[in-house]
Amino acid sequence: MRDVLLVAIREIRQITATKGFWIMLMALPVAIAVSGFASSAFAPEDSTAYTVVDETGTIGEGITERLALRDRQQELRDLAEYAERYDLQAIDPQAPWADRQAWLSEAEVRRFAEAGGAEAAVERIAPDLPAGVPPFELEDPSYVAVPLPDGVALTAANGEMGSALQAAFENDIAVDGRTLPYGAVLYIPQNFGEPGAAARVYTNGRSNQTLIQAFRDGLDGALRDRMFAAQGIAPATAQAIEGMAAPLAVIDPPPGSGRTEVMTRSLVPLALVYLLLITAVTTGSMMLQGVVEERSNKLFESVLACIRPDALMQGKLLGLGAVGIVIVLVWAGTGLAGAMYFEGFAAEVVKPSLAALDDPLLIAAMIFYFFAGYIVLAMLFLAIGAVSESMQDAQSYLTPAILLVMIPVMILMQAAIGSPNSPVVQVLSWVPLYTPFAMLARLATGVATWEILGTIALMVAFIWIELKLLGRIFRASLLNDGKPTLKRIASWVRSPGRQS
């Protein structure tokens, strides 16, 4: 054990002395910081202010209403998902939010809005909220209508933007004590609809697609109404035609239920799969280089005169594992810190993900799969290093090995997200090389407990066997002057003897 530690410490020092290690270690934190600052600097606030200047006096109101309804629709959708997840539909079975499909129907959304929207629904739920269920988080509306700021004129005549408006766009706008970005102004001329009389949208130059789309829908609707009227169609009929929508049901996976299955909708396991691949492949390559160097230098002989080949191999694995842990901890730590610090996108993804991780078995399984996967891959790299004479030689083994790992894992990730119970995923869960990836990916959507325990047992057995085999390859190849051919490698694996 002492030998194993000595070797491990030397490996750690060697790896941490490389630039590559530090670049990799800092890559994620830097990326988080950059994207965090970038998104807090450039991303729009939750709400964007806009103005409709309507000289016709009829169209503008519809557009404002339409935008408000969109927010309500989103609210209803979130609320219904929340209600289903925590089994709250029984509190008010008639409410629009008790039905997960309700947001698809404009009538239901209107009913929801008239009943007071999410605010009223939250109040309704509050007294009956079971213990342990977090309250629904209300979100700010996406768009807030504001009057044209004082002293700002639209130089509507020539269509160019006046400097006062430009300044208003640049300076954001104060609404109810909050400062919101001022997104766009819609100008509808008196004679809108007549040839040559176009509505105009002045924007602050940032991407306001939804807003502009809403303007456009409103204007289109107004034109259609006029046309209907001109054709003598009654307003009620016209509305019915406009409100017509193809019957549509959207089937989502049920949000976390957690009775017979261990499940989380957490992103954490999926993130771990990528983290696993990246760290294992990069640190593995570093170690591979080290092993090839030792081999081509005939360095092993001096070392092997002092310690057993097994101790050397285990020391290398341990060192590599420790480096991996450090990288993962630093990444996870900065990820969390970033999520806490930047109250933007990261917080919205990371916080709920972590909140969903409440089952100790799940957490333990995740950690196990991660390290089991890491060790399995590390051993693969070590084996390649042990049978390679030079880096070129290693490359010729490495490429097929990486493909062997990557391609099924990529397929698996796709499958696991789309249809977690498809046969591919089920089968790969029980193929040791892919077990950690498959199971991590599946944890995101739910796996039976027996499968978790079974695959853990499988992995333990596999790692034990792999260690033995690798020990043999190591012993045989390090001490053999000859070039390791496939045939010889096979014979090393088969016989516990030391030479071919």
Added chain:
Amino acid sequence: MPASALAFEAVTKQFGTLTAVDDLSFAVPEGSVFGFLGGNGAGKTTSLRMALDILTPTAGRIDVLGQPPSRENAAAIGFLPEERGLYKKMSVLDTIVYFGRLKRMEAGAAKASAMALLERLGLADRAKAPIEKLSKGMAQKVQVATALVNSPGLLMLDEPFSGLDPVNQAMLEDLIADAAKGGATVIFSTHVMQHAERLCDRLLLLARGTKRFEGTLDEARGALPFRLVLAARGDPAGLPGVMKATRTGGDGDWGEYAVEMADGAAPEGLLAHCTANGVALNRFDVHRPSLHEAFIHFVGSDPATPAGEAAR
């Protein structure tokens, strides 16, 4: 005979169909300096590797410091492999300390011993330099230091002199002699007979895996007849101990003769006889066989094959 630090008993090592070491038996007495001589491919390196448990013998028994080969002995052994190599990025000091630690030394002791060795090898000012910044010879001295750092009781050096300049070869000879004076057993393999002649108490001559000779330097030379050249007034054929005398030159009465002596007859005896009996001589050259000649005699080929290191 003192106990042996290393003993081979009928050891055979086969690589597939090739027999690298064939039924080899020898013993290295404790405290001796033991030379392992043999041409390329004779099996020297293979034998040392077996003694270190890096290779396992196909048959036979090996005893190292009274035990079968194992890493249990690592703390008492210093080994310099034939193919040199060190971690390129590691510093000189760290490298030596690392090997000291692998040989069960405490960090402090390893460091102190490493610094002392570097001092002695003239590399103290390079202690912090990474190995890749050293010349080949310097790196080799560092590797010698990794073998010596634990003050081993048994030192095995596989061709320790190759790659060193004459000054450093002399320095290494001193190191080996000092280790032996300190009571260590030293085994080294070489192609260069001069080193063996200067250092060894005992020798083993190997050829194609088999033992051709084991014994002291004098025994090795004594196994070959010496050459005697003398210039005498008459034919020396009748003198005691002379088997055959061939005239090779000279003029008139004075002839130059190459003399072959009978087994066991010493040239000193002949000289004494001549002086005592007034046999007129004006030259009496005894040419003792060198180890080189003994090597060729036993091994049947010149040690300095093209692939060898003996060209220096």
